[in-house]
Amino acid sequence: MGQQETVATTFADAVREEIGASLAGVDAELARRYPGDPGTRQPVHTVYVPADAVTAGTVRSWGDQALAALDEHAPDAASLARVLSLPADLADEVHRRVRAKLEREPVEDLRADFEDGYGPRPDAEEDAAAARVARLVAEGTGAPYAGIRMKCLEAAVRDRGIRTLDVFLTGLLAAGGLPDGLVLTLPKVTYPEQVAAMARLCAEFEKAHGLGQGRLGFEIQIETTQAILGPDGTATVARFLGAAEGRATALHYGTFDYSASCGVSAAHQSMDHPVADHAKAVMQVAAAGTGVRLSDGSTNVLPVGGTEQVHDAWRLHYGLVRRSLARAYYQGWDMHPGHLPTRYAAVYAFYREGLAQATARLAAYLSRSGGAVMDEPATAKALSGYLLRGIDCGAVDAAEVTEAAGLDRAALDRLAGRPASA
DSSP states (O other), X not given: OOOOOOOOOOSOHHHHHHHHHHTHHXXXXXXXXXXXXXXXXXXXXXXXXXXXXXXXXXXXXHHHHHHHHHHHHOOSHHHHHHHHTOOHHHHHHHHHHHHHHHHHOSOSEEEXXXXXXXXXXXXXXXXXXXXXXXXXXXXXXXXSXXXXXXXXXXXXXXXXXXXXXHHHHHHHHHTTOOXXXXXXXXXXXXXXXXXXXXXXXHHHHHHHHTOOTTOOOEEEEEOSGGGTSOTTSSOHHHHHHHHTTTOEEEEEEOHHHHHHHTTOOGGGOOTTSHHHHHHHHHXXXXXXXXXXXXXXOOOOOOOOSSHHHHHHHHHHHHHHHHXXXXXXXXXXXXXXGGGHHHXXXXXXXXXXXXXXXXXXXXXXXXXXXXXXXXOOHHHHHHHHHHHHHXXXXXXXOHHHHHHHHOOOHHHHHHHHTOOSOX
């Protein structure tokens, strides 16, 4: 054993302590504003259904319709591969997993829509619909996440939106309590004050019913230009997150409202239009590190009609979903049961095609053995997050990751900087 080398220093302990004290506020602010990934599962999509059309059988109905479309238009792996240009070595496994997903859990996030998909109704009718949806969500919809999109907090519909939220939440409590997968969406936000008002509504409900502070969170839908760039030139969406007081859970991009507000003609309103890319890039930077998830929008081209029409719509949808995934928007909207086969095909192909490389890189990183790519901790964090998302949605099995990289779920969580799996 050699002797420890004695090194010379200059800074006095008092300097170090003074600097620590001067930065204590910054440390606390960083921890508060940028807590990192919450460690929970993120659904790969949201399905919006008008509130009056949601039933106990909605999720199963969507799954059955999706299976019927798959059986009619791509009954085997080879036919699906031809339509979507899937690599031959992925086609069998992707087709098998898509079919199993549609049988087991066709919808991951179901939203009863009281906004654009529902429209103005007599108060008594909307009250009854909100109470009925509360009972359905309390009993279980078959989707791991479920909730409502209320009307926005603009003056014309504010009171109605607040009342619907109240009836729904009060009904949930009366039916047994707030479920773990509860999701609330606030649409058409333009000013931080509207987000602050939603946060207050959540706090008032918690206080009235003796719930823990912060039990209620909500998604913010980004579908107005004012949500991206405020009148003072600031990125308003970043201010939204502060106004939410820790209750914001996700930012959802609204393709068609946002495109229309930018003056984009109907024929060119799409998730891949430049105005959409700009808005989502601002959302992405604002949400980075905060634990607030991102969701892309949807396509309104439906896979209906003859096989050729369905295949064209599937190729469009598959390409858009793959584009979103590559840009780190891991969630989107699906507007029709026929979108489910290509939603899961795109998601599963994305995670399965990178499985071998991701596990090999992580194994090399942990063993310090090197490899074709020299990875740093930030990349190991990204690789672990990629594998965790693949496991959560059913694209890959935890056992596959363990066998290939020697990592169990707890180890992946640690590498990804997540709390222990919830």
